[in-house]
Amino acid sequence: MRIDIISIFPEYFAPLDVSLMGKARDRGTLDISLHQLREWAHDVHRTVDDTPYGGGPGMVMKPEPWGEAIDTVIASREGAPRLVVPTPSGRPFTQELAVELADEPWLVFACGRYEGIDARVMLEYGSRLRVDEVSIGDYVLAGGEAAVLVMVEAIGRLLPGVLGNARSVADDSFAPGAMRNLLEGPVFTKPPEWRGHEVPEILLSGHHGKIARWRRDEALRRTARNRPELVATLEEAGLDKRDREVLAEGDGGGGGAG
Numbered sequence: 001m002r003i004d005i006i007s008i009f010p011e012y013f014a015p016l017d018v019s020l021m022g023k024a025r026d027r028g029t030l031d032i033s034l035h036q037l038r039e040w041a042h043d044v045h046r047t048v049d050d051t052p053y054g055g056g057p058g059m060v061m062k063p064e065p066w067g068e069a070i071d072t073v074i075a076s077r078e079g080a081p082r083l084v085v086p087t088p089s090g091r092p093f094t095q096e097l098a099v100e101l102a103d104e105p106w107l108v109f110a111c112g113r114y115e116g117i118d119a120r121v122m123l124e125y126g127s128r129l130r131v132d133e134v135s136i137g138d139y140v141l142a143g144g145e146a147a148v149l150v151m152v153e154a155i156g157r158l159l160p161g162v163l164g165n166a167r168s169v170a171d172d173s174f175a176p177g178a179m180r181n182l183l184e185g186p187v188f189t190k191p192p193e194w195r196g197h198e199v200p201e202i203l204l205s206g207h208h209g210k211i212a213r214w215r216r217d218e219a220l221r222r223t224a225r226n227r228p229e230l231v232a233t234l235e236e237a238g239l240d241k242r243d244r245e246v247l248a249e250g251d252g253g254g255g256g257a258g
């Protein structure tokens with residue numbers, strides 16, 4: 001997959017040299033190019049922002065440098081990329097969208113700063129490319145860069161050969177299929193006792209059926225505790241009698257603070 005990232009802080013993306021993403025880049029699975037937006041700002045100060053029409057706080061990114069930058073990137077290769085623009089007013093970035101984007105040959109990310117990018121840029125490219133304005137969550141960042149790091153990692157790990165273990169992708173809490181929206185339960189490794197905390201005995205028992213059931217119980221409890229709004233989506237997907245009993249524990253059935 002080819003990825004172009006346009007930003008006034010291309011140094012922000014140094015983490016993409018590391019670990020899984022770094023290896024994917026070394027192997028050529030991920031071909032990431034970083035672009036300094038200011039290279040397409042032609043005044044002495046390389047200005048990329050200006051005051052907002054209609055007034056209000058902060059500054060808005062000027063359309064001309066973005067137009068030249070995106071035109072140059074598009075012309076650098078055959079075909080048409082998808083353009084992804086992080087913004088707090090975008091549609092949610094979900095695992096479903098990550099899977100969809102992982103199937104594309106070419107993505108361009110346009111990182112805004114200040115109050116955002118002049119809306120005509122998204123209009124202009126919306127008639128030539130698939131443009132998605134996307135938010136990674138309900139909090140406000142200082143710019144799109146951190147959101148793009150998140151999205152590139154979520155997409156990159158889905159590319160063939162990047163994880164080296166097909167099961168880990170299929171088992172993700174938010175992976176489409178199997179048991180979507182069920183959070184993972186706790187995990188343990190050696191030693192069997194650490195600072196007085198013992199690994200749950202069932203995990204040492206070798207009873208694979210009982211272990212699977214225990215893990216599912218823990219996953220259901222954790223989902224109910226941390227993401228109660230997901231429980232309704234589990235019920236639609238179909239739960240067995242034991243699942244329902246475990247979920248009922250939380251509805252005032254005792255159990256305490258746990």
Ligand code: JBZ
Pocket residue numbers: 086087088111112113114115116117134135136137138139140141142143144145147
């Ligand atoms: C995002 C101006 O650029 C920004 C600012 C905040 C922000 C993004 C882009 S993307 N927050 C988010 O996904 O939460």
